[in-house]
Amino acid sequence: MVGLDQMMSSSSPNRGSKAAGSNSRPSSKDGSKKNIWSSLLDGVANGKRLPEKNLLVLGGTPETQREFLETFSADPSLVNEKRKGKKPPIANQFALGYTYRDVLDADQEDTLARVSAYLLSEPSPSFAPLLKPLLTPQSVPETLVVLLLDWSDPWTWIRRLREWVRLLRSVLVSLDDETKIVMEETMTEWRDRKRGMDASSAATGGLSNSGGPVTIPLGPGEWDEGLGIPMCVVCQGADKIEKLEKDHGWHEEEFDFILQFLRTLLLKHGASLIYTTPFLANSLQSLIHSSLGIHSLLKRQSLKHNVIDRDKILVPANWDSWGKIRIIREGFDMEGVSTAWSIEIQDPPEPIDQPAAGQPGENTDSADDGSSAVTVFEQTIKDPKRETTIAHPSTTPRDQLEVESSDMQGFLEKQSEVLEELKKKDDKDRASQPIPQLEMSPMDDQGRVNEHIGPVQFNMGGIQIDADDMLKKLRDREASRSQRKEGISSPGDEKAHNQALANFFAGLVKKPGGSPRGSPSA
Structure with missing residues (x-):
């Protein structure tokens, strides 16, 4: 259409000059005709233009990122054979990946929006320049940050979350003033939405007795560290919870501690939380659509929280509070964790796999005296393999089921020495025992043998x-x-x-x- 407008505008002067020399219609009428065509073309283009939404998918591996996109794109109620097999490819093997998905309505015919997904696996500061162009005054209101975690290594979650938040803060601080103003407006809109309601109903707001809008005051620890972009944390592979319980001896205390820790930190950013399981129905699609402002024209999608089923946790944005987190299990220090988190996210991002100094949970953070939120988390939720490697046999927990195997050659050498000692002991015992003597020979004693067995014939x-x-x-x-x-x-x-x-x-x-x-x- 732009090319068509350019051709029309470039050809109109020539036609005007010809008309001036051949007594044709006045040039003013040609100009009005051009304006009519341009308005018609622009109207048709605007009518067919799809709403553009953006997903900034951070963390995970190329495989888990693909799993997330499949879960997000799946339609549990209907599969349109006409569109089956026409999904666009995913390029996420190196640095910043990209793909897109068209969101279809309930009848799988009308397209509600086009979602562009940008994928990044590592929170390296080197990738910050790749993220900056994605955040503009036009894109920020239509963008959702999705942070992927996996139940295969929950002891790394808080460290990964911290580094991603640090990276995002470093990118957001470097944006221009116009984009920052839009980010502030976006966060204000999210913060002021009525809790527990969909975005469409929350936009109308409640009314007080005086006729003005109702303003719900923020509770402690809520929206202390808004990032300027809505965020959702997706914990994939919730089916591994049972494996952690059986193989590593985890109990409900560990799972409750993880949930309380995550909810306390995400409450500060106004983020949502969801646990997902591959190939099982979940509310991920509804949560993402609601966060992006995508609403079906035919079917109203309900989004209900779930904090009971430990493998189907769903905490929407603007629903949680300290009071709801505290009742999970007593003794959790939400005040200390919240304060420590606000301090340590101010630092620049660091490598996630940095060497630990000493025992598990200890690291080279500035707050290595135990006041770091990451340190507090890793001292409670430990890597079972690392724990068995450095633990002394006398101090190994009784419920620890894994042991670290020794070198193959060293093991065989020790077993050879043990076998030699056993052989010497057997030879010594055999030499000290008298040789048993037969009291009779069946060849020599005819009487007693024949009494028992009788004549032998064959x-x-x-x-x-x-x-x-x-x-x-x-x-x-x-x-x-x-x-x-x-x-x-x-x-x-x-x-x-x-x-x-x-x-x-x-x-x-x-x-x-x-x-x-x-x-x-x-």
Whole structure:
């Protein structure tokens, strides 16, 4: 359309000059005709222009960012086959990524808005110049910051949240005055919305008896540190809560502490909080749409808080308060945590994976005396793997289920030494014990064995053989053979030997109950 307007404006002088030389219509009428076309074209363009919304997705990995976009784009009630498979690609492998999504109405036909998603995984100060152009006086009112956390490492949440807030503050401070004014107006609008109501109904506001708008005073710890842009914290992978409970021995105290800590900090920024589980229905889409001001023309979407189900937590913006946080579990120091957080977010961002000095929870923060909110959190919610690495065996918690394995070669060397010691002990015990002696030999004692087992017979090739008779004949044969070897044999002995063999085979043939080989057995 811009190109069309330019062509029309560039061609109109030539047409006016021709008209002046050929007695055509006055040029004033040509100018009015041009204005009519421009207004018509602009009206059609404005009618088809989609509302532009922006999501600034911070944290997570390329995979978890894609998971968030899939959950945000999913429609649990209807799938339009015509649009299926036409989702735009996601470019989020390096530095600042980008993609977009069209938000469809309940009938999946009308497009309500186009959401541009900018994705950044690491809170490095080097990426601050990439975020600055995204925040303009026009884009700030239509932008929502989404911070992704994951239940695979909840002990890093507060440190990550702190570094992202520090990075955002460093970017927002560097913006021009016009953008800062718009940010202040945006935060004022969010802060003044009536709690517990949708943005559409909150915009009308309540009325007092005098007819003026009702102003609800802010409670302690609310909107102390507004960032100038609405923020939503999404804790992904809530199905891992059960794994933390079974594998690492976590209890309700740990989960309640995490929830109280997060809600206390997010209350200062006016941010919302939600726990999500992959492939399960949740209120993420409704929360994002409500935060961006996207409302269906056909179906009213309700957004209700949930602070009971530990894997389906939903805390909308402007709903929470210290009183609601305190009842989760007594003993939580909201005042101390809130004050410490306001102090430490003033510093510039630091690397998240900085080496810990000493035990878990200790770090090189300026407030390493225990007053840092990050330190307080990490002293209570510890990394189970790091805890087992540095813990002394005598001080290891009884509910600790993980142990750190030693080096393979060192383990085998120790086991080899243990096996050698056991072998020596066995040899020593074996040498000290007397060798057991048999009281009798079944070959020598004929009486006692025969009393118990009786005559031993077996069938050999169809011939029934008496084992006792066979043994006796073998002994006789061995005796005659030994005599022959000693040189005392004589022709008569040889004859006796042959006679013995003949008698042996004759006995095999004539054994009662047997039959000669080759003949049918009786």
